[in-house]
Amino acid sequence: MTNSIEELHNNRRTQRGFAMKRCVKMLAAAVSAVMLFPVCAVPAHAEGSIEDVCDAIREIGYPEECVKTFMNEYETRPHDENGMYVGEDYWEYIDLAENIIIFRDLIDGKLAAFMGVSPEAVKTADPSAFVSLLPLLTNAAPAATTAPAAAVTDENGQTVSQTTVTTVSGSEAPVTTAVTNGGTHTKEQEAAFVNMTLEEKQAFISSLPEDQRAAYFAGLTPAERKSLLKQISKDAQADILKDFVEAGETFGMHVSIDKIGDGQIDFSVRDSDGTLIDSTSFGSKVDDTGWDMTLPVIGSAGTILLSIGGFGWTAYRANKRREEVLNGEN
Amino acid sequence: MKKASTYLFSVILTILLILSMLGTIGLMLMKFRALNAGTCLQLVQSQDLAERVHQSLEKYYQEQENVTGIPLSVYADSISTGECDKLIRLSITNAFGYMNGTVDEFGIKPDFSELKADMTAFFEDYAEKNDFEKDETYQKKLDEAQLAAQTNIKTECDVFRFATLQEAGLIDKVKKVVPYVGFGLIGCAAADLLLFLLLLAVNRKEKQHVWYWLGNSLLVSAILIMIPAVWLNVTRWFDKFAVKTDQIFAAVTGYLYGLTHAAITAAGVAILLAVCSYILFIIQHRMRNARTNGR
Amino acid sequence: MAKTKDTNQEAQKRSGALGYFLTPILLLALCGGLAVLCYSLAPAHDVQRYLNLAFMDTLKVTSTTSGLNIRHRDIKTDDQNTTEDKPKLQEGKINYPTFGEQYAKLEAKSINLMVGVYYGVNSELLSRGACQSTQSAIFGTVGNHIIDAHVNTFFAELHNLAVGDTVTMYTDYGKFTYEVTEKIEFNKNDKKYVGVTKDDVLTLYTCAPQVIGSSDTRIGVRCALKEKEFYEPLES
Numbered sequence: 001m002t003n004s005i006e007e008l009h010n011n012r013r014t015q016r017g018f019a020m021k022r023c024v025k026m027l028a029a030a031v032s033a034v035m036l037f038p039v040c041a042v043p044a045h046a047e048g049s050i051e052d053v054c055d056a057i058r059e060i061g062y063p064e065e066c067v068k069t070f071m072n073e074y075e076t077r078p079h080d081e082n083g084m085y086v087g088e089d090y091w092e093y094i095d096l097a098e099n100i101i102i103f104r105d106l107i108d109g110k111l112a113a114f115m116g117v118s119p120e121a122v123k124t125a126d127p128s129a130f131v132s133l134l135p136l137l138t139n140a141a142p143a144a145t146t147a148p149a150a151a152v153t154d155e156n157g158q159t160v161s162q163t164t165v166t167t168v169s170g171s172e173a174p175v176t177t178a179v180t181n182g183g184t185h186t187k188e189q190e191a192a193f194v195n196m197t198l199e200e201k202q203a204f205i206s207s208l209p210e211d212q213r214a215a216y217f218a219g220l221t222p223a224e225r226k227s228l229l230k231q232i233s234k235d236a237q238a239d240i241l242k243d244f245v246e247a248g249e250t251f252g253m254h255v256s257i258d259k260i261g262d263g264q265i266d267f268s269v270r271d272s273d274g275t276l277i278d279s280t281s282f283g284s285k286v287d288d289t290g291w292d293m294t295l296p297v298i299g300s301a302g303t304i305l306l307s308i309g310g311f312g313w314t315a316y317r318a319n320k321r322r323e324e325v326l327n328g329e330n
Numbered sequence: 331m332k333k334a335s336t337y338l339f340s341v342i343l344t345i346l347l348i349l350s351m352l353g354t355i356g357l358m359l360m361k362f363r364a365l366n367a368g369t370c371l372q373l374v375q376s377q378d379l380a381e382r383v384h385q386s387l388e389k390y391y392q393e394q395e396n397v398t399g400i401p402l403s404v405y406a407d408s409i410s411t412g413e414c415d416k417l418i419r420l421s422i423t424n425a426f427g428y429m430n431g432t433v434d435e436f437g438i439k440p441d442f443s444e445l446k447a448d449m450t451a452f453f454e455d456y457a458e459k460n461d462f463e464k465d466e467t468y469q470k471k472l473d474e475a476q477l478a479a480q481t482n483i484k485t486e487c488d489v490f491r492f493a494t495l496q497e498a499g500l501i502d503k504v505k506k507v508v509p510y511v512g513f514g515l516i517g518c519a520a521a522d523l524l525l526f527l528l529l530l531a532v533n534r535k536e537k538q539h540v541w542y543w544l545g546n547s548l549l550v551s552a553i554l555i556m557i558p559a560v561w562l563n564v565t566r567w568f569d570k571f572a573v574k575t576d577q578i579f580a581a582v583t584g585y586l587y588g589l590t591h592a593a594i595t596a597a598g599v600a601i602l603l604a605v606c607s608y609i610l611f612i613i614q615h616r617m618r619n620a621r622t623n624g625r
Numbered sequence: 626m627a628k629t630k631d632t633n634q635e636a637q638k639r640s641g642a643l644g645y646f647l648t649p650i651l652l653l654a655l656c657g658g659l660a661v662l663c664y665s666l667a668p669a670h671d672v673q674r675y676l677n678l679a680f681m682d683t684l685k686v687t688s689t690t691s692g693l694n695i696r697h698r699d700i701k702t703d704d705q706n707t708t709e710d711k712p713k714l715q716e717g718k719i720n721y722p723t724f725g726e727q728y729a730k731l732e733a734k735s736i737n738l739m740v741g742v743y744y745g746v747n748s749e750l751l752s753r754g755a756c757q758s759t760q761s762a763i764f765g766t767v768g769n770h771i772i773d774a775h776v777n778t779f780f781a782e783l784h785n786l787a788v789g790d791t792v793t794m795y796t797d798y799g800k801f802t803y804e805v806t807e808k809i810e811f812n813k814n815d816k817k818y819v820g821v822t823k824d825d826v827l828t829l830y831t832c833a834p835q836v837i838g839s840s841d842t843r844i845g846v847r848c849a850l851k852e853k854e855f856y857e858p859l860e861s
Contacts, residue, residue, distance in 0.1 A: 268692075270691075270692045273692075274691065274692040275692050275694055276691070276692035276693045276694065276724055276725060276745075277723075277724055278724050278745065278759050279724065279745060279746065279747045279759075286811075286813040286814070286815075286816065286819055286830075286843060287746050287751070287756075287758075287773050288813075288832065288839055289751065289773045289774060289775050289776060289780070289830070289831045289832045289843075290775065290776050290777065290831070290832030290833075290834070290835065290839050290840055291775065291777045292839045293665040293666075293837070294837050296661050296662075296664070296665040297662060297665045297666070297837055298837070299658075299661070300657075300658040300659070300660075300661035300662040300665065301658070301662060302658075303654050303655070303657065303658035303661075304654075304655055304658040304659060304662070306654065307651045307652075307654040307655035307658065308655065310647065310651040310654075311337075311338065311341050311648075311651055311655075314337065314644045314647055314648065314651070315334040315337045315338050316334065317644065318333070318334050318337050318641075318644060319333070319334040321641065322333060322334075337644075341648070341652070344652060345652065345655065345656065348652065348656050349656070497702070497739050498737075498739050499737035499739075502737075542645070545649075546648060546649045546652055549649055549653075550649060550652045550653050550656055553653055554653075554656060554657060554660060
């Protein structure tokens with residue numbers, strides 16, 4: 001004799017809750033996974049569908065869990081074959097997807113601008129123009145072959161996504177980096193970039209020929225973007241996060257940045273009902289789990305010292321008065 | 331208060347007396363209020379806890395009827411107001427008995443024979459009507475249902491959540507401390523007397539000052555107890571733990587606020603004694619001054 | 626001269642009266658300061674902890690954080706299990722929690738610890754019990770399960786856990802037993818123990834006690850999985 005109502009409730013909660021839970025767990029990766037597309041992606045599907053919106057959410061860098069959460073939300077919102085309601089507004093799928101992609105370009109442009117690269121150049125750059133020299137510099141140079149996969153284009157002939165596989169033959173084990181925008185960054189290149197300080201990154205970018213700078217940004221991997229986002233100034237972070245937050249608003253995810261600290265950005269995410277979905281930070285977080293007793297301790301210690309001083313003063317006055325009385329009598 | 335050394339010695343003795351008085355008042359509250367089963371038993375009546383528990387259980391089993399198939403009538407006799415009252419009081423006396431050392435084992439073992447009989451009768455009747463074989467599975471289901479009902483009723487009647495506190499280790503911690511409360515109280519009272527006598531000795535040349543220092547001790551101890559107690563009451567701090575379950579809310583907040591009221595009362599008595607002490611001091615001080623000036 | 630003598634006597638009376646009024650105030654300040662200092666320096670603040678522990682299952686949802694839904698699951702520990710024959714499955718269904726849900730209970734008998742574990746970390750949840758980071762693995766899955774709590778309340782005795790002690794996690798979908806393998810201490814900027822792991826490990830940590838200010842040091846334990854039992858099979 002089981003409690004079937006409880007079970008049904010738990011199952012529903014399991015489906016929704018887990019998706020919600022995961023959706024911003026890796027927002028650090030999400031922001032850094034923003035892709036530098038040369039153009040705004042236009043939905044690949046002919047007449048626009050919810051899948052286009054999902055693709056756009058992925059494009060801008062939200063993790064798959066967020067997409068699932070969005071799909072869960074989608075089921076609860078009024079929608080038809082052409083569009084859906086976000087809040088009280090009706091959006092056609094095509095328009096909604098385009099609206100989301102605009103934010104991606106904004107974010108990409110700001111990252112590039114911070115590093116001294118023209119956002120306009122990044123928009124039109126060809127990611128494959130940059131070819132990584134690593135591990136060719138650090139090891140015996142095996143031959144590298146780059147084989148771009150077939151690009152997926154939309155009805156307007158514009159590139160939506162492209163996969164490039166770089167294999168390094170020779171004694172080294174194959175180094176393969178598959179990135180979705182045609183980047184040619186090897187794992188060694190990625191690791192080297194990630195481990196650089198901001199100054200080293202800036203020096204590295206500056207050392208590249210002009211045409212390859214924008215190409216480098218056009219082919220950034222998620223890890224590289226994540227490392228860069230953590231290192232840029234707080235103002236720049238706040239600026240980029242603002243766009244990221246606004247992007248979330250377009251499809252009903254309410255992100256609020258709680259705190260930008262040293263190497264840590266705390267944020268909260270709420271769904272359209274205002275229910276708190278997550279409260280976490282970019283990257284791993286070590287929480288503060290101690291009460292700060294500074295004020296009570298210092299306050300009480302100060303009070304004790306003052307009162308001891310008060311007693312001393314009173315005793316001194318009493319002694320002085322006694323002497324005056326004695327002197328007066330004499 | 332004319333000599334500095336007398337003043338400072340008196341201050342030190344007064345501080346010790348304040349601490350001792352705080353101990354005395356605190357231990358009195360603990361012994362006669364907090365660790366007294368009567369406090370909780372009184373709340374059972376004043377907060378009508380038995381009726382609240384009965385209604386909660388009734389509602390629960392009514393809701394469960396569609397899920398488990400067992401009608402409310404099976405449980406009716408076991409969850410009557412009288413039975414609930416018995417179980418609540420049993421859990422209170424057991425918990426306090428365990429803490430005070432008069433009971434060896436924590437946890438009540440109520441007589442659920444009537445409940446078992448009612449449930450067995452229902453199951454047998456059901457099995458006969460539906461041609462169920464009374465095999466091992468049947469017996470297992472019956473045992474599980476009986477155990478679940480007993481546990482549920484016991485938990486609901488444990489309005490002060492003694493079982494959870496025991497699980498958290500608090501009951502055992504209190505049990506270790508309880509034997510020393512009485513001795514502590516006597517010790518603190520003895521310390522109060524001793525410190526008073528020492529004050530008398532230090533202020534032997536101007537005995538009227540003893541009343542002044544005694545008044546200070548009583549006043550300061552009273553204020554130190556009253557401020558937090560009043561704050562807890564005024565801010566309704568314990569309502570933070572306001573619970574969904576009606577009877578637990580009534581029981582727990584009743585107990586805790588009762589403690590704060592007792593603390594405020596004790597502090598009030600101490601303030602009155604302090605005022606009397608100050609009056610005595612003023613009278614004696616003036617009489618002495620009159621005698622001194624008269625000479 | 627008589628007049629001067631009278632004036633002096635008057636002044637002495639007044640200053641004497643000042644001492645009489647000032648003394649009880651100074652006594653109150655001194656004793657009050659002592660009381661606050663003792664409270665601040667106390668290693669554990671048990672009243673709130675026990676109140677939370679005793680009533681955590683039935684607390685009203687009075688959250689001050691906007692949108693935070695605090696919920697509690699009905700979780701039975703070994704002492705409360707009414708059915709003896711729970712199936713002991715090595716793989717089973719996981720009932721994933723949502724942010725703000727108390728979905729587990731942590732027990733460490735060696736230090737008399739029993740505390741509810743909330744999924745998600747914020748100041749409000751930390752005041753109610755132990756909290757599991759949303760960046761960590763859910764119990765039942767493989768990975769690093771990271772739980773922290775205030776050193777002043779729930780994890781006051783955490784430093785007393787020794788290597789070899791057992792830590793048990795109870796959920797409504799399974800029971801997971803861990804054994805302490807090492808005691809850890811790290812700086813809050815060191816993310817070594819709060820990252821992803823390939824193995825099933827449990828990381829418990831809290832702030833190192835510090836009188837003034839908030840400590841930058843974290844102390845705790847790392848535990849390895851010893852045994853797991855799921856209550857429901859995957860197919861159901």
